[in-house]
Amino acid sequence: MRVFWADGYDAASIDRLCRATGMPRASLYQDFGGKEGLFLAAIAHYVETRIGPVADALEPSGSLDADLSTYFARVVALATDDSQTPGCLISCVLAEVAGANDTFRLELDRRFTALEDRIAQRLDHEVASGAVTDTRALAGMLAAVSRGIMLRARSGAQAQDLDKIARVAVRASAREIV
């Protein structure tokens, strides 16, 4: 997973992947069918271990403001904590290969939609006790900001600068909902 994240899909060689996973070549083909299958498995693992905790911040446990702040703090941390793996496997690597590979494009759409659903769910929880608004579009915007933050981290941006962006987004959400 980290090799794909750091180097990209095409630049990640089977040799390198075997070494990094400690898995023999024959087993890789037997278990995953090839490079494509291994990549999809890496993404599933990334979603479970990295995106999962980020999205869990969206469980209603405090005010919307506090939950979104926690969510974005985790987004920024995920994107910047390890200089070897800047940004996001999905937004930076899967997105590139999605251009010419339909399997990957569908996977990208699926993963993006899942995050937006999660955000919209949290917003719906707030709206149920508030004003009528288009939570789906707001969720789309918050997801877009998250991805923009991931990309900015890939270019070398510091966490404190990304935190500022996140704060604007959280503020905007509060205003949109109220």
Next chain:
Amino acid sequence: MRVFWADGYDAASIDRLCRATGMPRASLYQDFGGKEGLFLAAIAHYVETRIGPVADALEPSGSLDADLSTYFARVVALATDDSQTPGCLISCVLAEVAGANDTFRLELDRRFTALEDRIAQRLDHEVASGAVTDTRALAGMLAAVSRGIMLRARSGAQAQDLDKIARVAVRASAREIV
């Protein structure tokens, strides 16, 4: 340029690039020094011909709301108008290779910063006659939304859905500035 945009950096072969540009192999090496140089030239051309017109919408010519709406309409159009080249050369292709190549990472940082500067400039123009606010962070957020929209387009999203996201972002900006 379109080959890199559609296929990605590593998947774009020199053969394919020569055919697409109508340029003989020897000339490509003579003029650009190699694949890396050609890619950077393609990015410069993309910035001039595609990002340029988008950013020009930020010249103060109407209300901030109107200018940002025009800007985002162009972002969405750039990202979705041609199904062969979905998304953005910079946010989808350059960002991927930036992970393991410092030249590309610096270029990504440069291009991202340039767009943020442009947006901040437009916001400063508005603030000069209004309230005090952190235009840099707001510009960062608007740029992040733009990139998020580009990525969402790469996954196959339709323009009308992306327009909704843009509208939320424009509304948020108006509120932040006033």
Next chain:
DNA sequence: ATAATTACAGAATGATCGTTCTGTATCTTG
């Protein structure tokens, strides 16, 4: 006209690629 220079098609080069295969060691079963 001839000689020199330029432009270009495509071959050559050395390397790398993803996938499949082979041989050997180890483990399991009867």
Next chain:
DNA sequence: CAAGATACAGAACGATCATTCTGTAATTAT
């Protein structure tokens, strides 16, 4: 114990890669 199955290191395979080189045709200069 022997036979069969499994796991694995790494070679083989056919293909592709980016870069450099070669030979030839076209153009330019004298």
